[in-house]
Amino acid sequence: MLQSYRVKGINESITLKLNAKAVALAEEGRKIYNLTAGQLPCKPMSELIELMRGELNFLKSFQYAPVPGIRELRDKFLHRFFATRDLENSPLEAKLDCAISNGGKHALGNALGALVNPGDEVILIAPYWLTYRPLVELWGGVAKVVSSTLYDQFIPSIAEIEKAITPKTRAIIVNSPNNPTGIHYPKDWMERFGKMLLEHQEVSVISDEIYFDLSYFDPGPTYFYQLYPELLNRTIIVDGISKNMACTGLRIGFTIAPAELIAAIGRLQGQTTSGANTLVQRALVELDFDLISTFLEPIRNQLRNNARSLRESFRQADLSNCWYQSTSAFYFLVDFSTTPMFQRFAKSSEETEEISDYATDICSDLLEKHGVALVPTADFGTPNCARISLVLEERPFAEAINLVVEYLNQEK
DSSP states (O other), X not given: OOOOHHXXXXXXXXXXXXXXXXXXXXXXXXXXXXXXXXXXXXXXXXXXXXXXXXXXXXXXXXXXXXXXXXXXXXHHHHHHHHHHTTOTTOTTGGGEEEEEESSHHHHHHHHHHHHOOTTOEEEEEESOOTTHHHHHHHTTOEEEEEEXXXXXXXXXXXXXXXXXXXXXXXXXXXXXXXXXXXXXXXXXXXXXXXXXXXXXXXXXXXXXXXXXXXXXXXXXXXXXXXXXXXXXXXXXXXXXXXXXXXXXXXXXXXXXXXXXXHHHHHHHHHTTTOSOOHHHHHHHHHSOTTHHHHHHHHHHHHHHHHHHHHHHHHHHTTOGGGOOOOOBTTEEEEEGGGSHHHHHHHHHHHHHTOOSOOHHXXXXXXXXXXXXXXXXXXXXXXXXXXXXXXXXOHHHHHHHHHHHHHHHTOOO
Protein backbone atom coordinates (compact mmCIF):
# COMPACT_ATOMS: atom_id res chain seq x y z
CA MET A 1 0.00 0.00 0.00
CA LEU A 2 1.20 3.50 -0.78
CA GLN A 3 2.45 5.58 2.14
CA SER A 4 2.53 9.35 2.54
CA TYR A 5 5.84 11.13 2.16
CA ARG A 6 5.40 12.35 5.73
CA VAL A 7 5.64 8.90 7.30
CA LYS A 8 8.29 7.72 4.85
CA GLY A 9 10.54 10.44 6.23
CA ILE A 10 10.23 9.23 9.83
CA ASN A 11 13.22 7.16 10.94
CA GLU A 12 12.82 3.96 12.91
CA SER A 13 14.02 4.37 16.47
CA ILE A 14 17.49 2.94 17.06
CA THR A 15 16.61 2.91 20.76
CA LEU A 16 13.88 0.34 20.11
CA LYS A 17 16.34 -1.83 18.20
CA LEU A 18 18.90 -1.78 20.99
CA ASN A 19 16.20 -2.39 23.61
CA ALA A 20 15.04 -5.42 21.64
CA LYS A 21 18.62 -6.69 21.57
CA ALA A 22 18.98 -6.10 25.32
CA VAL A 23 15.79 -8.06 25.99
CA ALA A 24 16.99 -10.91 23.77
CA LEU A 25 20.32 -11.10 25.61
CA ALA A 26 18.55 -11.07 28.97
CA GLU A 27 16.34 -13.94 27.83
CA GLU A 28 19.52 -15.89 27.03
CA GLY A 29 20.50 -15.52 30.69
CA ARG A 30 22.92 -12.59 30.30
CA LYS A 31 23.09 -9.95 33.07
CA ILE A 32 21.99 -6.73 31.39
CA TYR A 33 22.26 -3.19 32.75
CA ASN A 34 19.68 -1.08 30.94
CA LEU A 35 20.73 2.58 31.05
CA THR A 36 18.28 3.67 28.35
CA ALA A 37 15.23 4.48 30.47
CA GLY A 38 13.47 7.81 30.11
CA GLN A 39 11.08 7.04 32.94
CA LEU A 40 11.24 6.42 36.67
CA PRO A 41 11.25 2.73 37.73
CA CYS A 42 8.58 3.23 40.38
CA LYS A 43 4.83 3.61 40.78
CA PRO A 44 3.17 7.02 41.09
CA MET A 45 2.46 8.38 44.55
CA SER A 46 -0.06 6.26 46.46
CA GLU A 47 -2.43 9.21 46.86
CA LEU A 48 -2.88 9.47 43.10
CA ILE A 49 -3.40 5.72 42.76
CA GLU A 50 -6.13 5.81 45.42
CA LEU A 51 -7.83 8.76 43.78
CA MET A 52 -7.86 6.95 40.43
CA ARG A 53 -9.25 3.85 42.13
CA GLY A 54 -12.02 5.96 43.62
CA GLU A 55 -12.89 7.42 40.22
CA LEU A 56 -13.81 3.92 38.99
CA ASN A 57 -17.11 4.36 40.84
CA PHE A 58 -18.28 7.34 38.79
CA LEU A 59 -19.89 7.22 35.36
CA LYS A 60 -18.34 10.57 34.38
CA SER A 61 -14.87 9.06 34.69
CA PHE A 62 -15.63 6.91 31.64
CA GLN A 63 -17.14 9.63 29.47
CA TYR A 64 -15.65 12.29 27.22
CA ALA A 65 -13.74 15.10 28.89
CA PRO A 66 -13.93 18.65 27.48
CA VAL A 67 -11.55 18.89 24.53
CA PRO A 68 -9.07 21.32 26.17
CA GLY A 69 -9.35 19.53 29.51
CA ILE A 70 -11.39 19.80 32.70
CA ARG A 71 -11.46 23.47 33.68
CA GLU A 72 -10.56 22.85 37.34
CA LEU A 73 -7.44 20.92 36.34
CA ARG A 74 -6.39 23.49 33.77
CA ASP A 75 -6.61 26.14 36.50
CA LYS A 76 -4.58 23.96 38.88
CA PHE A 77 -1.79 23.57 36.33
CA LEU A 78 -1.85 27.33 35.69
CA HIS A 79 -1.72 28.13 39.40
CA ARG A 80 1.18 25.74 40.00
CA PHE A 81 3.06 27.18 37.03
CA PHE A 82 2.82 30.75 38.32
CA ALA A 83 3.66 29.70 41.89
CA THR A 84 6.71 27.57 41.02
CA ARG A 85 8.13 30.18 38.59
CA ASP A 86 7.70 33.04 41.10
CA LEU A 87 5.22 34.78 38.81
CA GLU A 88 2.24 34.99 41.17
CA ASN A 89 0.15 38.15 40.87
CA SER A 90 1.63 38.83 37.45
CA PRO A 91 -0.64 41.02 35.29
CA LEU A 92 -0.11 38.47 32.51
CA GLU A 93 -1.71 35.69 34.56
CA ALA A 94 -5.17 36.50 33.23
CA LYS A 95 -3.91 36.47 29.63
CA LEU A 96 -2.61 32.90 29.70
CA ASP A 97 -4.59 29.69 29.51
CA CYS A 98 -3.92 25.95 29.63
CA ALA A 99 -4.89 23.01 27.41
CA ILE A 100 -4.54 19.39 28.53
CA SER A 101 -3.31 16.83 26.04
CA ASN A 102 -2.49 13.14 25.73
CA GLY A 103 1.05 13.47 27.07
CA GLY A 104 3.87 15.97 26.67
CA LYS A 105 4.69 14.78 23.17
CA HIS A 106 1.13 15.48 22.12
CA ALA A 107 1.32 18.91 23.76
CA LEU A 108 4.43 19.66 21.72
CA GLY A 109 2.77 18.45 18.51
CA ASN A 110 -0.26 20.61 19.25
CA ALA A 111 1.93 23.66 19.83
CA LEU A 112 3.75 23.18 16.54
CA GLY A 113 0.51 22.44 14.70
CA ALA A 114 -1.06 25.66 15.97
CA LEU A 115 2.03 27.77 15.27
CA VAL A 116 3.91 26.53 12.20
CA ASN A 117 3.00 26.95 8.55
CA PRO A 118 4.68 25.02 5.70
CA GLY A 119 8.12 26.51 5.08
CA ASP A 120 8.40 28.16 8.50
CA GLU A 121 11.71 27.61 10.24
CA VAL A 122 12.03 26.28 13.77
CA ILE A 123 15.41 26.53 15.51
CA LEU A 124 16.50 23.45 17.45
CA ILE A 125 19.38 23.49 19.92
CA ALA A 126 21.48 20.32 19.70
CA PRO A 127 21.59 18.09 21.61
CA TYR A 128 17.79 18.07 21.39
CA TRP A 129 15.09 15.52 22.16
CA LEU A 130 14.89 13.29 19.10
CA THR A 131 11.14 13.91 18.55
CA TYR A 132 11.54 17.65 17.88
CA ARG A 133 12.77 17.40 14.29
CA PRO A 134 10.18 14.84 13.07
CA LEU A 135 7.32 16.84 14.59
CA VAL A 136 8.54 20.09 13.01
CA GLU A 137 8.79 18.37 9.64
CA LEU A 138 5.43 16.59 9.96
CA TRP A 139 3.80 20.03 10.21
CA GLY A 140 5.70 21.24 7.13
CA GLY A 141 8.28 23.24 9.03
CA VAL A 142 12.01 23.37 8.43
CA ALA A 143 14.34 22.51 11.31
CA LYS A 144 17.46 24.66 11.67
CA VAL A 145 19.99 23.33 14.14
CA VAL A 146 22.34 25.30 16.40
CA SER A 147 24.83 22.94 18.00
CA SER A 148 26.49 22.91 21.39
CA THR A 149 29.22 20.51 22.47
CA LEU A 150 30.99 19.03 25.46
CA TYR A 151 33.64 21.75 25.16
CA ASP A 152 31.09 24.46 25.99
CA GLN A 153 29.35 22.24 28.59
CA PHE A 154 26.42 21.89 26.15
CA ILE A 155 25.47 25.54 26.70
CA PRO A 156 24.53 26.96 23.28
CA SER A 157 25.93 30.23 21.98
CA ILE A 158 23.40 33.08 21.98
CA ALA A 159 25.28 34.62 19.06
CA GLU A 160 24.89 31.42 17.01
CA ILE A 161 21.17 31.23 17.82
CA GLU A 162 20.70 34.84 16.73
CA LYS A 163 22.68 34.18 13.56
CA ALA A 164 20.25 31.35 12.71
CA ILE A 165 17.21 33.66 12.88
CA THR A 166 15.84 34.65 9.46
CA PRO A 167 12.59 36.26 8.28
CA LYS A 168 11.20 32.71 8.05
CA THR A 169 11.93 31.85 11.70
CA ARG A 170 8.69 31.04 13.51
CA ALA A 171 9.95 29.60 16.78
CA ILE A 172 12.87 28.40 18.86
CA ILE A 173 12.50 25.24 20.94
CA VAL A 174 14.30 25.41 24.29
CA ASN A 175 14.51 22.33 26.54
CA SER A 176 15.81 23.10 30.01
CA PRO A 177 16.40 20.86 31.94
CA ASN A 178 17.62 19.06 28.89
CA ASN A 179 17.18 15.61 27.42
CA PRO A 180 19.74 14.14 26.64
CA THR A 181 22.43 16.18 28.48
CA GLY A 182 20.93 16.43 31.97
CA ILE A 183 21.86 20.10 32.36
CA HIS A 184 19.73 23.21 32.64
CA TYR A 185 20.81 26.50 31.13
CA PRO A 186 22.13 28.95 33.75
CA LYS A 187 20.40 32.17 34.73
CA ASP A 188 22.90 34.41 32.92
CA TRP A 189 22.28 32.45 29.70
CA MET A 190 18.53 32.86 30.11
CA GLU A 191 18.99 36.60 30.66
CA ARG A 192 21.01 36.97 27.45
CA PHE A 193 18.52 34.77 25.59
CA GLY A 194 15.66 36.97 26.81
CA LYS A 195 17.45 40.14 25.72
CA MET A 196 17.99 38.64 22.28
CA LEU A 197 14.30 37.76 21.98
CA LEU A 198 13.35 41.37 22.75
CA GLU A 199 15.18 42.30 19.55
CA HIS A 200 13.24 39.74 17.49
CA GLN A 201 9.58 40.44 18.14
CA GLU A 202 8.37 38.00 15.47
CA VAL A 203 9.97 34.90 17.05
CA SER A 204 8.06 32.68 19.48
CA VAL A 205 9.55 30.20 21.92
CA ILE A 206 8.39 26.70 22.78
CA SER A 207 9.81 26.00 26.24
CA ASP A 208 9.83 22.25 27.01
CA GLU A 209 9.85 22.10 30.82
CA ILE A 210 8.89 18.47 31.39
CA TYR A 211 11.90 17.97 33.73
CA PHE A 212 11.43 21.21 35.70
CA ASP A 213 10.89 19.42 39.03
CA LEU A 214 13.86 17.09 38.58
CA SER A 215 16.79 19.37 39.37
CA TYR A 216 19.02 17.68 41.95
CA PHE A 217 21.82 20.27 42.28
CA ASP A 218 21.28 23.93 43.18
CA PRO A 219 20.54 26.39 41.75
CA GLY A 220 17.46 25.07 39.99
CA PRO A 221 16.19 26.18 36.58
CA THR A 222 15.47 29.81 35.74
CA TYR A 223 13.62 30.84 32.59
CA PHE A 224 13.90 33.87 30.30
CA TYR A 225 10.27 34.85 30.90
CA GLN A 226 10.88 35.09 34.65
CA LEU A 227 13.43 37.81 33.87
CA TYR A 228 11.35 39.40 31.09
CA PRO A 229 7.69 38.54 31.85
CA GLU A 230 6.49 40.34 28.73
CA LEU A 231 7.95 37.44 26.74
CA LEU A 232 5.13 35.22 28.02
CA ASN A 233 3.05 36.87 25.28
CA ARG A 234 4.93 34.71 22.75
CA THR A 235 6.00 31.74 24.82
CA ILE A 236 4.43 28.27 24.81
CA ILE A 237 5.25 26.14 27.86
CA VAL A 238 5.03 22.37 27.38
CA ASP A 239 4.85 20.17 30.48
CA GLY A 240 3.12 17.09 31.88
CA ILE A 241 2.95 14.55 34.69
CA SER A 242 5.05 11.82 33.05
CA LYS A 243 8.34 12.62 34.75
CA ASN A 244 7.51 14.42 38.01
CA MET A 245 4.74 11.97 38.97
CA ALA A 246 6.20 8.79 37.38
CA CYS A 247 3.15 8.54 35.11
CA THR A 248 4.50 8.05 31.58
CA GLY A 249 1.73 5.58 30.77
CA LEU A 250 -1.17 7.77 31.91
CA ARG A 251 -0.55 10.23 29.06
CA ILE A 252 -1.39 13.61 30.57
CA GLY A 253 0.50 16.62 29.26
CA PHE A 254 -0.40 20.27 29.09
CA THR A 255 0.37 23.50 27.29
CA ILE A 256 0.39 26.98 28.82
CA ALA A 257 0.29 29.86 26.36
CA PRO A 258 -1.60 33.04 25.45
CA ALA A 259 -5.34 32.34 25.49
CA GLU A 260 -5.80 32.81 21.75
CA LEU A 261 -3.22 30.12 20.98
CA ILE A 262 -4.77 27.75 23.53
CA ALA A 263 -8.10 28.24 21.72
CA ALA A 264 -6.38 27.29 18.45
CA ILE A 265 -4.87 24.20 20.10
CA GLY A 266 -8.36 23.29 21.30
CA ARG A 267 -9.68 23.44 17.74
CA LEU A 268 -6.82 21.26 16.52
CA GLN A 269 -7.18 18.71 19.31
CA GLY A 270 -10.95 18.61 18.84
CA GLN A 271 -10.47 17.25 15.32
CA THR A 272 -7.72 14.76 16.20
CA THR A 273 -7.77 13.11 19.64
CA SER A 274 -10.49 15.02 21.53
CA GLY A 275 -10.00 15.31 25.28
CA ALA A 276 -7.38 13.46 27.33
CA ASN A 277 -8.06 10.62 29.78
CA THR A 278 -11.11 11.66 31.84
CA LEU A 279 -10.52 9.36 34.80
CA VAL A 280 -6.95 10.56 35.32
CA GLN A 281 -7.94 14.20 34.92
CA ARG A 282 -10.66 13.85 37.55
CA ALA A 283 -8.20 12.22 39.96
CA LEU A 284 -5.67 15.01 39.39
CA VAL A 285 -8.31 17.62 40.18
CA GLU A 286 -8.47 16.15 43.70
CA LEU A 287 -4.73 15.55 44.14
CA ASP A 288 -2.72 17.84 46.42
CA PHE A 289 0.07 19.06 44.13
CA ASP A 290 2.18 19.94 47.16
CA LEU A 291 2.83 16.18 47.46
CA ILE A 292 4.94 16.22 44.30
CA SER A 293 8.02 17.62 46.02
CA THR A 294 7.79 15.05 48.85
CA PHE A 295 7.36 12.23 46.33
CA LEU A 296 10.41 13.38 44.36
CA GLU A 297 12.77 13.87 47.30
CA PRO A 298 14.18 10.29 47.38
CA ILE A 299 14.29 10.25 43.57
CA ARG A 300 16.34 13.46 43.46
CA ASN A 301 18.68 11.97 46.10
CA GLN A 302 19.21 8.88 43.96
CA LEU A 303 19.85 10.92 40.81
CA ARG A 304 22.33 13.10 42.74
CA ASN A 305 24.15 10.05 44.12
CA ASN A 306 24.33 8.41 40.70
CA ALA A 307 25.69 11.63 39.18
CA ARG A 308 28.40 11.68 41.86
CA SER A 309 29.14 8.00 41.29
CA LEU A 310 29.53 8.66 37.57
CA ARG A 311 31.87 11.58 38.24
CA GLU A 312 34.05 9.48 40.55
CA SER A 313 34.21 6.56 38.11
CA PHE A 314 35.23 8.87 35.25
CA ARG A 315 37.85 10.55 37.44
CA GLN A 316 39.40 7.28 38.57
CA ALA A 317 39.48 6.01 34.99
CA ASP A 318 41.23 9.20 33.82
CA LEU A 319 38.25 10.12 31.64
CA SER A 320 37.75 13.58 33.09
CA ASN A 321 38.03 15.09 29.61
CA CYS A 322 34.61 13.65 28.71
CA TRP A 323 32.92 14.47 32.03
CA TYR A 324 30.78 17.52 32.85
CA GLN A 325 28.44 18.19 35.76
CA SER A 326 24.92 16.97 35.07
CA THR A 327 22.42 18.77 37.32
CA SER A 328 18.90 17.74 36.39
CA ALA A 329 16.58 15.41 34.47
CA PHE A 330 17.60 11.73 34.19
CA TYR A 331 20.62 11.85 31.91
CA PHE A 332 24.30 12.26 31.15
CA LEU A 333 25.73 12.48 27.62
CA VAL A 334 29.04 10.69 27.05
CA ASP A 335 31.13 11.89 24.11
CA PHE A 336 32.84 8.80 22.68
CA SER A 337 35.17 10.86 20.50
CA THR A 338 37.13 11.98 23.59
CA THR A 339 37.90 8.40 24.74
CA PRO A 340 40.72 5.94 23.88
CA MET A 341 38.22 3.36 22.63
CA PHE A 342 36.94 5.71 19.90
CA GLN A 343 40.09 5.49 17.81
CA ARG A 344 39.56 1.76 17.33
CA PHE A 345 36.23 2.39 15.61
CA ALA A 346 37.45 5.45 13.71
CA LYS A 347 40.43 3.59 12.23
CA SER A 348 38.27 0.61 11.30
CA SER A 349 35.75 2.86 9.61
CA GLU A 350 38.44 4.76 7.68
CA GLU A 351 39.53 1.51 6.10
CA THR A 352 36.01 0.72 4.87
CA GLU A 353 35.00 4.33 4.07
CA GLU A 354 31.91 4.14 6.27
CA ILE A 355 30.03 7.08 7.73
CA SER A 356 31.64 9.13 10.48
CA ASP A 357 29.10 8.44 13.25
CA TYR A 358 30.08 5.33 15.17
CA ALA A 359 27.82 5.64 18.21
CA THR A 360 25.37 2.93 17.15
CA ASP A 361 28.18 0.45 16.50
CA ILE A 362 29.85 1.37 19.79
CA CYS A 363 26.61 0.99 21.78
CA SER A 364 25.92 -2.35 20.11
CA ASP A 365 29.45 -3.56 20.87
CA LEU A 366 29.21 -2.39 24.50
CA LEU A 367 25.91 -4.22 24.93
CA GLU A 368 27.24 -7.41 23.36
CA LYS A 369 30.52 -7.49 25.31
CA HIS A 370 29.58 -5.98 28.68
CA GLY A 371 25.79 -6.13 28.84
CA VAL A 372 25.28 -2.36 29.21
CA ALA A 373 22.61 -0.67 27.07
CA LEU A 374 22.97 3.05 26.20
CA VAL A 375 21.13 5.28 23.70
CA PRO A 376 23.21 6.52 20.71
CA THR A 377 22.35 10.15 20.05
CA ALA A 378 22.80 10.83 16.34
CA ASP A 379 19.01 11.31 16.20
CA PHE A 380 19.40 13.85 19.03
CA GLY A 381 21.56 15.96 16.71
CA THR A 382 24.79 14.82 18.39
CA PRO A 383 26.84 12.12 16.61
CA ASN A 384 29.44 9.94 18.34
CA CYS A 385 27.74 10.32 21.71
CA ALA A 386 25.38 8.25 23.82
CA ARG A 387 22.86 9.01 26.54
CA ILE A 388 23.26 7.39 29.95
CA SER A 389 20.15 7.22 32.13
CA LEU A 390 20.70 7.77 35.86
CA VAL A 391 17.43 6.25 37.09
CA LEU A 392 18.79 2.77 37.90
CA GLU A 393 19.21 1.92 41.59
CA GLU A 394 22.56 3.07 42.97
CA ARG A 395 24.39 -0.27 43.29
CA PRO A 396 23.61 -1.67 39.82
CA PHE A 397 24.18 1.80 38.36
CA ALA A 398 27.71 1.91 39.85
CA GLU A 399 28.39 -1.60 38.49
CA ALA A 400 27.20 -0.58 35.04
CA ILE A 401 29.28 2.62 34.97
CA ASN A 402 32.41 0.69 35.98
CA LEU A 403 31.85 -1.57 32.96
CA VAL A 404 31.31 1.49 30.73
CA VAL A 405 34.53 3.24 31.80
CA GLU A 406 36.49 0.00 31.46
CA TYR A 407 35.21 -0.30 27.90
CA LEU A 408 35.88 3.37 27.05
CA ASN A 409 39.52 2.98 28.08
CA GLN A 410 40.18 0.02 25.78
CA GLU A 411 42.31 1.12 22.85
CA LYS A 412 42.30 -2.29 21.17
